[in-house]
Amino acid sequence: MIEIPGRQIKHTDERQDPKIANEMRAEYVANIMTVAFAHPAVESFYFWGEITRSFGFKSDHNSEGLPSSSNSPTPVYWRVQELLQNEWRTREKIVSDCDGRIRFRGFFGDYSLLYSISSNMPAGQCFSLSPDSDGIKRISLIRPLA
DSSP states (O other): OOOOTTOOOOOOOOOOOHHHHHHHHHHHHHHHHHHHHTSTTOOOOOOOTHHHHHTTBOOOGGGTTOBOTTOOOOHHHHHHHHIIIIITOOOOOOOOOTTSOOOOOOOSEEEEEEEESSTTOEEEEEEEEOTTSOSOOOOOOOOOOO
């Protein structure tokens, strides 16, 4: 609380709409995960206790991640899914320059590069970006056998 000289501070119990509280919790979890994800030393997230219940799943270690009795994921679950499946994914359609180079900004991790030599010759390769790399990845495209 902020103290203002000469003013009294009074606080009362606030009742909050459960839906709003769940949405605020979802944003809190998303913010914490985003801050952690931005640090190169963070490689995974583990949830237990109260936060596990906020996902809508049992926190009992014997439940093996099964849904709670309500059997319905919560706003926290959906917000984390949005982060993992959409916001933190790199999906690009890129055309190479005249020297055959492409540039994109991506997250550390594993990628699948899909390309076409011609309209009826799709091909692909996998590669990884790691924190210890210089940010440049050289990939030789392989012409598939027709």
